[in-house]
Amino acid sequence: MDPAEVEFLAEKELITVVPKFSFDRIYLIGGDIGPFSAGLPIDVPLWLAVNLKQRQKCRIRPPEWMDREKLQGKKQEEMDSKFFIEMPNQHYMEITQLLLKYAPDDIPHADEMRTLIKDLWDLRMAKLRSSIDTFVRSDATHAKLNHLTLMELNTVRLFLTNSLDQLYVLRSNLSGKVQATQE
Amino acid sequence: MSTLEDLKDESGEEVETMTAAEVLRKLEEAWLNEKFAEDLLEAKTDLVECMMEQISEMEDNISRAKKGDFKVSIHRLEIDRIRYVLSSYLRSRLLKIEKFATHLLEEEKVRKDDEPSKLSPEEFTFAKDYDKSLESHLRNLALRHMPAHIQSLDPKQIAVRPNLDKYVFLRVNEDTEGVLVEEETLDTGEEIVDMKRGDQHIMRYRPVAPLVASGAVSLI
DSSP: OOHHHHHHHHTTSEEEEEESSOBOOEEETTEEEOOBOTTOOEEEEHHHHHHHHHTTOEEEOOOTTOSHHHHHHHHHHHHHOSSOOOOSSTTHHHHHHHHHHHOGGGSTTHHHHHHHHHHHHHHHHHHHHHHHHHHHHTTOSOEEOTTOOHHHHHHHHHHHHHHHHHHHHHHHHHTTOOOOOOO | OOOEEEEEOTTSSSEEEEEHHHHHHHHHHHHHHHHHOSSOOOOOHHHHHHHHHHHHHHHHHHHHSOTTOHHHHHHHHHHHHHHHHHHHHHHHHHHHHHHTHHHHHHHHHHOOTTSOOSSOHHHHHHHHHHHHHHHHHHHHHTGGGSOGGGOOOOHHHHOOOOOTTOEEEEEESSOEEEEEEEOOOSSSOOEEEEEOTTOEEEEEHHHHHHHHHHTSEEEO
């Protein structure tokens, strides 16, 4: 999958904005939003939040987890744990990217957030690479991947699935099964 | 939601009412499943048609709206997003139909009347045309120049078939116990996995194919 498509999915996440305008309820196909009143926080999908922000019609409230202490805690937890810890949001990377790109002035300590999230990502990717190594060596046929986010899975998708496909073919040849459906 | 649509559920018997938002959610799920599954899944014609109707209704409303109306741009943006999902869904189906045309037509031939077809009527016509053009192309280009006794072409032999043993990522939607992941072989025992809602796995597509069809797991 194209990373842009993972971002597309992340744009469905709800985020709190403080509108600078008042407007009636809008009946979208994917569900109603509004009514908007200037100054009153309201939850909207990220794609709409970014659009309103670009038109300077709102301020974006950073999500609760985008916080120095919380992220530092997560980072420590990730370092201490052998397994992947649960991220505060399935799309933490994409949301951070989008917010820092389109609304850096609404995010307190934006640079620090960028570094913290990048650190978390690097830690997890290093862990992911070493677990893939262990997994492939272990001869296991399947694995549980709890707490990995879609963007993380997507970066290793082609490499991992293709290697496992090959291993499966080799294993089946060993055990004498005939592969009739190879492309 | 202002509009309600009657839709058949997957069993095709009970009629349930879904809001447009639910239809959209289901369509998005079907999109991702179709994207990652190796074989062609059952066509979600109802979902596609319902969404197309929603879009054209919305476009009608937009064309009647006052110029410069604030909400128009937001509706446009949403329509663009939905249209992307729709066309990406249909496109990934077409890719598979082109790849497996002969195989799908074979399946279609042996399908019993009470089994649902994987292809929508339009897709079926497309598959037939594509298969016919491919065959005549092969004949014109190469076969007719061959010695007479090796000019025959057996569609069964040249058909490209989906490799169901490809690995996929999946997320569990409903607790499912005792999924047989690996059959017993000479040197390894059988492997059975209990799946809990919210779990994510990587495994071969074949054992979970029925669960994808029933919606118990989603491909990611």
